[in-house]
Amino acid sequence: MTPVMPSDFDPENAAPEDFVSPGLPVDEANTTGRVPLGDPEKIPDPADVEIPEDLREQIQAIVDKYPDRDHKGSPKSAAIPVLWIIQRRYGWCTPEGIVQAACVMQVTPAYLESVATFYDLLRTSPQGEHQVLVCTNLACWMRGGDELLDAFCEKTGADREAAGHGGALSADGQVLVSGFECLGACDLAPMASVDERYFGPLENADAETIVDQLEAGEEVLPEKALEKRGLAGGVAESSDPRVTEGKGPNR
Amino acid sequence: MIEETRVLLRHAEDPKMATISGYESYGGYETLKKALKEIDPEWIVGELEESGLRGRGGAGFSMGKKVSFLPHTDDAKYLCCNADESEPGAFKDRELMQRNPHQLIEGMIISSFAAGIGHAFIFIRGEYDDQADVLDRAVEEAYGAGYLGKNILGSGFDLELVVHRGAGAYICGEETALLDALEGKRGNPRLKPPFPAVQGLYGGPTLINNVETLSNVSHIVANGADWFKGFGTEQSPGTKVVSVSGCVKRPGNYEVELGVTLRDLIFGLAGGPLDGREIKAFYPGGSSSPVLTPAELDLPYSFEAMAEAGSMLGSGSIIVADDSVSIPRMAKRTSKFYRHESCGKCTPCREGTSWTDKMLERVVNGEATPMDLDIIASVQNNIMGNCLCVLGDAMAMPVSSMVKKFRDEFEEAIASEASAAWSASVMESAGAQSGRYVPDSQQPGPGGESPEVIRRKRLAGREIPSAMNGGGY
Ligand SMILES: Cc1cc2nc3c(=O)[nH]c(=O)nc-3n(C[C@H](O)[C@H](O)[C@H](O)COP(=O)(O)O)c2cc1C
Ligand code: SF4
Ligand code: FES
Numbered sequence: 095m096t097p098v099m100p101s102d103f104d105p106e107n108a109a110p111e112d113f114v115s116p117g118l119p120v121d122e123a124n125t126t127g128r129v130p131l132g133d134p135e136k137i138p139d140p141a142d143v144e145i146p147e148d149l150r151e152q153i154q155a156i157v158d159k160y161p162d163r164d165h166k167g168s169p170k171s172a173a174i175p176v177l178w179i180i181q182r183r184y185g186w187c188t189p190e191g192i193v194q195a196a197c198v199m200q201v202t203p204a205y206l207e208s209v210a211t212f213y214d215l216l217r218t219s220p221q222g223e224h225q226v227l228v229c230t231n232l233a234c235w236m237r238g239g240d241e242l243l244d245a246f247c248e249k250t251g252a253d254r255e256a257a258g259h260g261g262a263l264s265a266d267g268q269v270l271v272s273g274f275e276c277l278g279a280c281d282l283a284p285m286a287s288v289d290e291r292y293f294g295p296l297e298n299a300d301a302e303t304i305v306d307q308l309e310a311g312e313e314v315l316p317e318k319a320l321e322k323r324g325l326a327g328g329v330a331e332s333s334d335p336r337v338t339e340g341k342g343p344n345r
Numbered sequence: 346m347i348e349e350t351r352v353l354l355r356h357a358e359d360p361k362m363a364t365i366s367g368y369e370s371y372g373g374y375e376t377l378k379k380a381l382k383e384i385d386p387e388w389i390v391g392e393l394e395e396s397g398l399r400g401r402g403g404a405g406f407s408m409g410k411k412v413s414f415l416p417h418t419d420d421a422k423y424l425c426c427n428a429d430e431s432e433p434g435a436f437k438d439r440e441l442m443q444r445n446p447h448q449l450i451e452g453m454i455i456s457s458f459a460a461g462i463g464h465a466f467i468f469i470r471g472e473y474d475d476q477a478d479v480l481d482r483a484v485e486e487a488y489g490a491g492y493l494g495k496n497i498l499g500s501g502f503d504l505e506l507v508v509h510r511g512a513g514a515y516i517c518g519e520e521t522a523l524l525d526a527l528e529g530k531r532g533n534p535r536l537k538p539p540f541p542a543v544q545g546l547y548g549g550p551t552l553i554n555n556v557e558t559l560s561n562v563s564h565i566v567a568n569g570a571d572w573f574k575g576f577g578t579e580q581s582p583g584t585k586v587v588s589v590s591g592c593v594k595r596p597g598n599y600e601v602e603l604g605v606t607l608r609d610l611i612f613g614l615a616g617g618p619l620d621g622r623e624i625k626a627f628y629p630g631g632s633s634s635p636v637l638t639p640a641e642l643d644l645p646y647s648f649e650a651m652a653e654a655g656s657m658l659g660s661g662s663i664i665v666a667d668d669s670v671s672i673p674r675m676a677k678r679t680s681k682f683y684r685h686e687s688c689g690k691c692t693p694c695r696e697g698t699s700w701t702d703k704m705l706e707r708v709v710n711g712e713a714t715p716m717d718l719d720i721i722a723s724v725q726n727n728i729m730g731n732c733l734c735v736l737g738d739a740m741a742m743p744v745s746s747m748v749k750k751f752r753d754e755f756e757e758a759i760a761s762e763a764s765a766a767w768s769a770s771v772m773e774s775a776g777a778q779s780g781r782y783v784p785d786s787q788q789p790g791p792g793g794e795s796p797e798v799i800r801r802k803r804l805a806g807r808e809i810p811s812a813m814n815g816g817g818y
Contacts, residue, residue, distance in 0.1 A: 159507050161421070161464050162528070162547055170529030174512050178471075212531040214513030215471045227472075231433045232632055232664050232678055233590040275515065275682050276433035276632075277472050280590030280664070281597045290474035321475065325440070326597020327349050327614065329358050336575055337352055342567025343448055344355040345372035 135204045137168075138197040145194045152179055153198040168200045173209045177216050186217040214274075221270040222263050224308045227287040230258070230273045233280035237295065242284045245301035246271045269305065279320060292320035347605060347613040350576065352584045353560050354600045357444040363479055365486040368447040374492060376567040377451050380458060381500040384566070389459035393562065395570035397582040401437075402427050402518075402555030403631075403659050405648045408562075412460050414542035415550045422462045423546040425527065425553045426453055428469040428476075429511060429518035433632035433682060434662035437586040438556035440598045442469070442476045445560070446483035450506070452562035454492060457504050460552055464505050467556075468523050471512040480508045515686040519734045520553045521545075522688065533688050534734040555660075557586055577603035581647035585661050589615040592622060592667035601646070608642040611665060622667040626751070630659025632679055633739035635746030636666075656746070672751040673758045676744050677705040683740035694737030697728040701744060711761045718755055722748055 153176050157163060160171035176199060180191035187210045189203075196203040210216040228234075228243040247254040251265030261272030279285050282294025288304055293315050296304075300315060307314050316322065332338065351357070361367025368374070380389065394409025415422060426449065430438040442449060453465050469477045484506055487493045495503045509527055511517050517526045521535035524546050545551025561583060565573045574582045581603040587610055590596040594616030601610065607629065611617065618624050626636045629646070635656040637644075644650050651658040666675055680702040689695045704721050707713040725741035725748075732738070748755055 161423075161505070165547065171527060173529030174526065175510060178510060178512065209529065209531055212514060213471070213511070216512045230678075231682060232628075232675065233434060233596070235678055236591050236666060236670055275685060276431065276435075278430050278436045278439050278470065280434055280436055280588065280662075283590060283596065287472060290472075292475070325354065325358050325444075326595055327599055330349055330351065332348070332351050332355065334350055336572065337350065337355065340352070340564070340568050340572065341372070342376045342564045343368065343371060343373040343451060344352065344445070344564075 135202045137200050137202055138193055140197055143193055143197040145197060149179070149183065149194065150198055153195060157199060170199070170201060170205075172199060173201075173206060174213070174216075177206060177210050181216060185223075186219060186221050217261075217270075220263070220267070221261070223268045224289055225270045225272070225287075226304070227272050227274040227277065228257075229275070229277045229279070229283070229285055229287075231276035231280075233276070234283040234285060237283040238298070239284040241298055242286065242296055242301060243271070243273050245298040246286070246305070249302045249305045264305075269308065281326060282320060282323075288314050293318045294320070347601070347609040349600050349614065350584050350602045351600045352564060352576070353441060353448065353557065353586060354444070354598070357440070362445050362447075363443070363483070365447060365483065365490060368445070373447050374451055374490075376563040377454055377492060378498060380455050380566055381498050381502060386459045386461065389455065389566055392565060392570045393456075393459070396565045396573040397570075397580075398558065398561055398565060398573065399581065399583075399648060400555055401557035401561075401585065401661065403432070403633075405658065408554060408558050411542060411554070412456065412552060414540070415460050415462075415552060416543070417461075418550075421464065421547070421549045422460060423549055423551040424453060424457050424460070424462045424465040425520075425523060425546065425551060426465070426467040426556060426559055427518060427520065427523060427553055428467050428473070428556045429515075429523060430473070430556070430660075431470055431515040431518050431686075432660050432662065433679075434588060434590060434628060434664040435631050435660040436588045436590070437598050437661065439473060439476055441556055441560055441586065442473070443479055446480050447487070448560045448563065449480075449556055450483055450487050450492070452559040453506065454487075454497070454504060455566055456552065456554070456559060456562050458502055462552065463503055465507075466527060466546075467506070467508045468517070468527060469508060469510055470517075471510050474510075477508055477510050484508055514688075515682075516688045516734075516736060519736065522734070523553065524551065531688075533690050534736075536733060578645065578647045578649070580649045581658075585646075587646070588660075588662040589665070590663070591627070591665035592619055592624070592670065593617060593665050594619060604645045604647045604650075606643050607637075607646055607663070610646060610663060611642065615663075615665075618665070618667045622669060624665055625668045625670060626666050626672065626675075626747075628662070628664040628743065629654075630657045631662040632664065632682065632743060633657075633735075634659050635742045636750065638750060671709070671758075672747050672754045673705065673708050676747045677702070677709050679743050679747075680705050680740055683736060687736060691732040691737065693728045693731040694733075697724050697737055698740050700724060701740065705744075708755060708758050711758065713759045715756065715759055717759070718748060718752065 156175045157169055157172040162169040162171045176195045177187055180195050181187050184191045192203045192206050196206050210218055226246055228246055230239040230243055247257050250269050250271055252262040252271040256262035257271045258273040261270050263270055277287055279292045284296055285294025304314055356362055356371055390412050393412055398408045399405040400408055428438050457465050491498055493504055493506050514532050516522045517532040519534050520541055522532040526532040541551040541553055577583045584600050585603050586598050586600045588598050599614040624639050626638055628634050629637050629651055637656055641654055644654055648658045684698040684702040687694050687698045701724055704717050725745040728737040728741040
């Protein structure tokens with residue numbers, strides 16, 4: 095059944111709530127965001143898009159790394175790494191950055207946006223200077239991950255409800271606090287990823303220290319960094335002859 | 346007292362191991378040199394098959410068999426190392442890549458040589474930025490030493506290796522979703538068959554293996570299949586890096602022979618439960634595996650014993666819950682994860698994970714009725730085996746095991762005071778005579794309403810929380 099639209103409906107000038115029947119909730123995600131460049135959206139013309147030369151080279155170098163560089167049509171394998179470049183450069187996947195990347199890759203901006211919105215780490219809205227991802231999955235939850243997220247929210251003023259559902263910015267907009275699924279460091283539970291480095295096991299009081307250190311530009315909790323940890327079983331030399339008399343690596 | 350059997354993690358605590366010179370000082374890349382010079386690729390494939398090495402990423406399929414499925418044609422073939430490691434409870438690949446990246450790279454070069462592969466990738470989850478940096482450096486060193494690139498060590502064999510960072514999506518660990526993500530798309534699984542060995546990356550034959558599986562390869566090629574079979578059990582040969590976490594004293598990665606008991610792993614190596622606590626349940630193979638109870642602690646940790654116990658070894662990740670953990674809440678955490686990570690392509694998985702999560706929320710909030718437990722169980726049955734990939738099953742299996750094995754705890758949550766008042770009012774308005782669930786066929790209500798009608802009446806009588814109104818995620 096095709097939806098019935100009033101004959102005087104003017105999509106160009108309609109307000110978001112006019113797109114849905116009265117009384118139904120409006121999902122903002124469907125009614126806000128970047129306005130497409132055209133319909134159907136076109137691949138940006140290099141003549142129209144200003145791209146810093148170093149960025150163009152960086153993107154091209156990534157495209158060239160993948161075997162689909164030789165394929166017909168637009169090679170797309172570089173999409174995720176290129177979006178990472180855009181995010182690193184502009185702080186998040188900005189609409190302008192996406193258009194620049196799309197122009198070099200010769201795909202539509204909508205294509206890159208569809209990729210960016212699929213992945214949790216690629217952000218299509220501002221995410222602040224620093225990112226704190228607090229794991230609230232099974233092992234961390236058992237060891238106090240929820241309370242740790244509470245502590246980060248309390249310290250930064252980030253909204254706790256939103257932090258638990260995709261992330262929230264601190265009151266000053268500088269720190270993104272986000273509850274996260276298992277980060278692959280359950281041995282550190284409860285743990286957090288701070289600017290892409292892992293720390294744990296953390297006490298609630300560490301949240302305050304970490305945020306203060308981030309703001310002061312200091313090294314974050316060096317004694318709780320994953321990099322500094324040894325193996326859980328410690329230094330153990332095997333006496334098993336199958337191991338000691340074997341060949342190959344690790345001898 | 347049990348000891349670790351460190352083959353893959355041997356000398357791993359030496360920071361030198363992460364560099365090419367350190368790795369070579371411990372005998373690294375010797376096997377590659379020998380293989381390229383004097384070993385027949387066919388022999389390598391045969392040895393891998395003979396060794397019985399089973400995939401360490403979850404499914405436990407024979408690695409050698411998978412290699413032998415690749416067609417012997419001149420088509421461009423691909424190797425993808427699965428380093429997505431996003432299953433809750435798993436963190437072994439992180440340790441292997443961080444401490445000994447060259448062991449993985451050497452294994453990948455030898456596997457590619459054996460299968461005639463010219464392009465290899467390591468698909469690493471985006472969160473592992475530190476480990477991806479380690480790999481980037483190691484790959485650069487390997488190119489510098491002539492172990493990667495054109496005409497490797499003068500053998501005429503070419504191999505390109507790219508480290509590809511993901512960007513945060515559990516589903517990309519599923520092998521066909523991984524291929525889509527590598528091709529620069531949203532990570533949605535593909536319909537199988539065709540299997541990746543026939544038609545994978547860019548439509549070419551593709552071998553996909555886990556980090557730990559590939560890390561074993563140079564050891565097997567150096568020592569032979571019989572040496573490898575000397576470790577572990579008949580059906581689960583070799584050693585396994587096991588991630589133990591949750592409510593234990595010494596969480597971490599421990600490398601043991603397959604077939605040691607769960608008790609040795611959880612008590613002997615990981616130190617057992619925290620002081621004054623007792624173990625209540627544990628996932629033996631990551632959050633996707635049906636939970637086991639302390640009665641099963643003396644089982645050997647092997648693919649076959651875990652399957653026989655109705656669970657699975659999966660990625661080899663044990664998450665321990667002690668008596669302070671509420672099982673209904675643990676089930677809710679589990680469903681929340683899968684609900685968030687479902688790619689949304691299949692209805693049973695997308696709706697099933699979402700509704701299971703909502704129903705479990707009602708259970709833990711004391712807003713459920715006893716009939717909800719049966720509905721939860723039936724939803725799980727309708728997910729299993731009905732989807733493109735097994736993400737849906739990965740929630741259905743642990744959740745149904747919890748409802749089955751700890752039903753009294755779920756009933757207790759439901760029978761709490763708030764909950765009892767709630768269900769009494771519901772049943773009254775639905776026309777039932779008592780607070781207990783009466784099967785549909787015996788519903789005494791006017792017109793014998795179905796559970797669905799009852800549910801709707803229930804929803805009509807209360808405000809719908811915003812989380813149910815548009816996803817909430
Ligand atoms: C939802 C889902 C997630 C998966 N995640 C991973 C993963 O993170 N790492 C992994 O190695 N295998 C994962 N797998 C298993 C892969 O599909 C595949 O079986 C495996 O990488 C094959 O390698 P192996 O034979 O060496 O185990 C996952 C499977 C599914 C269905
Ligand atoms: S089972 Fe779930 S995750 Fe897998 S393809 Fe279907 S919807 Fe996507
Ligand atoms: S559960 Fe927190 S890192 Fe795995």
